[in-house]
Amino acid sequence: MNVFLKNKDYRRFSVASFLSTAGDVFFYLAFMTYASKLHNYSLALSLIAISESIPRLFDIFGGFLADKTRNKFKSIFLMAVVRFVLYGIVGLLFVSNVSQWNLVIIVVIINFLSDTFGAYSTGLIVPLIIDIIGKEEFGEAEGFTNGVSEVINTIAQFVGSGLLLFLSFANLAFINAITFMVAGLLFLSVGLKHRKDQKPLEAQEVNDQKFFATMKSSYKQMKKAQGLLTVIFVIALLNGILTALGSLIPIMIAGNKSTMIITSYSFTIAVMGVVVSVGAILGSMFGPQLFKKALVFTITILAIILSFATTVATILANIYAVLAVYFLLAATASIASIKMQQWLVNTIEHKILASSVGLLNTILMAVAPIFTTNMTSISGFVSVKYALFTLIAIEVIILFVAIKMGIKNKVKAEINTVQ
Structure with missing residues (x-):
């Protein structure tokens, strides 16, 4: 929170992110509501879900393109303008005479394109934020942004539901478009300010490697930081659990x-x-400051123990115990994730940073549906308790790995980079 209050440029970036988050939630609710009224609503809702989920796997490519972009401020502004135009078109479609199913298909495609551009925009933001606030404060800033975004996401769902009572679907599409335009102007204002002050943030070397060479470089640099790859692997599994x-x-x-x-x-x-949600919000917003000196291995091990406790409480069918440890698990997992990102930022060369963050996000996002699919399949074909016992076995294994790596490496690299 201190970074948000004292750094005007970072504050503008954060507000831009918060606005686009709220606008996206408003439109998503509107579009889902519209689709739910169609005759074959199941297919329509499935198409919307696909258009929302697939672009999340493009972070790795968005980050790679961001690292190859020289004028990042210009590009992020143009992406905001493009998304403003796309949702402006969506608003016009809602007030046109296009048939319902044709409208849904067109809007699904536009939504897919917008979220794909969003993956590129996210990649552009990461190195610029680091240039503005410095690597040392990235964890605190990222935690605050994630926490507030989660709060806004929750509030926006209720507000969006209320807006649907007296605003049309077209109006909410236009509101979403406007949020992107305002966000773009905020990005542009920071870029112009630094250009005027003759402090261009894009002065760093641009990545000139091809995609697989970039991923290889990223992997090698992560590997040099003893224990970082293990932490990424463990937290990815923890996210899946x-x-x-x-x-x-x-x-x-x-x-x-x-x-x-x-x-x-x-x-x-x-x-x-x-x-x-509250656990994740509190962990993201206040965890990086409260546990600034704690090693990521320590927080990760604690999160695994809480995961084990949550699973056991579920097997024992004690809902109050489940809620208590689940809250602590969400908070601790958020802290561990942010500290891992801080370690990554301190380790990776700046010119391939966006690619590395994109790779990390893709790994984290891919593990979750794999875990969920496998565990729910076991639950469906055998029983839910077998699925929970399977989770316990996985938790014990990754706890052993985390403890072993923590002792073996003594996390020397992390002590040198984070502290």
């Missing part, structure tokens, strides 16, 4: 209504969602 628990716990609650229901099933699920 956290996501899988989010799918298995509701199944367990449904099968143990006498001991795990608080008032009603829907209320219990809602409470669980709020508890996890």
